[in-house]
Amino acid sequence: MVRVGVPRLLTTTWAERDTIQARLHALAAASSALDLRLARVLAWLRVQDLAPLGYPGWLSFTREHVGWGEAWIRSLIRLVRSGLGQILRAASEGRISLTVAVTAPSTCAPEAQAQWLAAAEAGAQPARPRRPSGASSTVAPGEADSLAIWHARHRVRLLEGLPVTDREADNRMLAWWRTGQPEDLVARALAPAPPPRSAPGDSAPEWEFADPADVLVGRWRTPSDVEGAMALLAGVQAARRGRAIELGRLYERVVRGGLHRSWGFRDVESFCQATMGLSARSLQRHRELGRTLRRLPALAHARLSLQRVAVIGRVAVEHDVERWVAVAGRTPVAELERAVEQVEAGADPGALLEAYEQVMAATTQTVGLAAVQAPVPPRPTDRVHPDLPEAARWLLAIQLPPQRGFGRVKERDRFVCANPECRRRALRNHAHHLRFPRHLRRAGVDDTLENGACVCPSCHLRLIHAGHARVERGVVDGVGPALIWTFPGRVVTVGGA
Numbered sequence: 001m002v003r004v005g006v007p008r009l010l011t012t013t014w015a016e017r018d019t020i021q022a023r024l025h026a027l028a029a030a031s032s033a034l035d036l037r038l039a040r041v042l043a044w045l046r047v048q049d050l051a052p053l054g055y056p057g058w059l060s061f062t063r064e065h066v067g068w069g070e071a072w073i074r075s076l077i078r079l080v081r082s083g084l085g086q087i088l089r090a091a092s093e094g095r096i097s098l099t100v101a102v103t104a105p106s107t108c109a110p111e112a113q114a115q116w117l118a119a120a121e122a123g124a125q126p127a128r129p130r131r132p133s134g135a136s137s138t139v140a141p142g143e144a145d146s147l148a149i150w151h152a153r154h155r156v157r158l159l160e161g162l163p164v165t166d167r168e169a170d171n172r173m174l175a176w177w178r179t180g181q182p183e184d185l186v187a188r189a190l191a192p193a194p195p196p197r198s199a200p201g202d203s204a205p206e207w208e209f210a211d212p213a214d215v216l217v218g219r220w221r222t223p224s225d226v227e228g229a230m231a232l233l234a235g236v237q238a239a240r241r242g243r244a245i246e247l248g249r250l251y252e253r254v255v256r257g258g259l260h261r262s263w264g265f266r267d268v269e270s271f272c273q274a275t276m277g278l279s280a281r282s283l284q285r286h287r288e289l290g291r292t293l294r295r296l297p298a299l300a301h302a303r304l305s306l307q308r309v310a311v312i313g314r315v316a317v318e319h320d321v322e323r324w325v326a327v328a329g330r331t332p333v334a335e336l337e338r339a340v341e342q343v344e345a346g347a348d349p350g351a352l353l354e355a356y357e358q359v360m361a362a363t364t365q366t367v368g369l370a371a372v373q374a375p376v377p378p379r380p381t382d383r384v385h386p387d388l389p390e391a392a393r394w395l396l397a398i399q400l401p402p403q404r405g406f407g408r409v410k411e412r413d414r415f416v417c418a419n420p421e422c423r424r425r426a427l428r429n430h431a432h433h434l435r436f437p438r439h440l441r442r443a444g445v446d447d448t449l450e451n452g453a454c455v456c457p458s459c460h461l462r463l464i465h466a467g468h469a470r471v472e473r474g475v476v477d478g479v480g481p482a483l484i485w486t487f488p489g490r491v492v493t494v495g496g497a
């Protein structure tokens, strides 16, 4: 459909514009209140054992159910546990942005809070301490250096067993190179990870003000068990989804119609910061969501979580969006992210969707594909610290211990955990025997690679050997070899395994 380019401003009446402004304000305030409510539920869940739900740890749980970064979750949990009543109230009423609120000193007497808040509302509290840009002290790496850095970042993630960002990987690489002890590095990467922290239950103080989230999702009640907390989580997520979609759409309408100018703002960012208390981070998120929904209206009607909408919005186009929606509704978020990364790296989306559709046709449950675990081709590197190319080469020259016997299963699987909801890549991952008949003595066990799967220590010990998950190799009609994962309440069939 071709639209003649009539500027939206001309087609929007003054009354409509006022309604849009009021609605944007209400939605923005509600989104902060809901984010804080979500953080309260997460603060409670953070200290529970999630293995009985079939999740090996906090990271995989939050990736499937929340979609926020770990650092942001930690900041918000700290805020809701802080008992900073005045600051929590201002944030949940949308008077200050959450990005500002999380920078409040965590222990703060009421008078100091009032003072801090007054400065924050006047815009004097910086949203986040800015990192020095360091633009003058970076270099643009050549092609060979760029490739070495890409591989070295991959190796940092393998050694750390964490999906750290490029920047974090670079910092660690430089720190290791400066201290220069490769043996320690490898020993630490192989040592068992510290057990997950456990702490007493929810100690977050009750809030002594009317929480705006109450009218949206009901009054706060401390969950009595994990199932109760999961129900609260689902309710908050459904409310957040509806509001984010509406906010994204209205925001996109403001930007495209230049409505902010008619309200006297030079640019849309200053309008949003002044009237909606939104941080640059959430502005960006809403703008992306708005654009995605304008491009692919079908996504707004799909019964998908926000994090899934955001992930498929990166690659779906008009003619294949329905197929992506179908896949997204049947794959774990971790799986979907990998599939989208493959397409971004040049994989043929049609072939990939077809492969998913084949597995989906063979089962009614959740699906995955082993093929999406293949490494994606290196991307050119941005400007980096001048020492980074040397640090990268140093790191790549370190010999990793060779895998022997059944341990070669890990090499074959590129050290990636086979659990489609986990996919943790770590040198310390284990080789798991898919069939290990109890009546056989160790010597009789099938040690061929076909009988093995690489799994992370959490999935291996806290899920499989604790009886919260089962994995077996099978052959699925129309699909061929598959790994079938059974978790409490769900089964994931991974084709091509």
Ligand SMILES: [Zn+2]
Pocket: 056, 417, 418, 419, 422, 423, 424, 455, 456, 457, 458, 459, 460
């Ligand atoms: Zn795992």
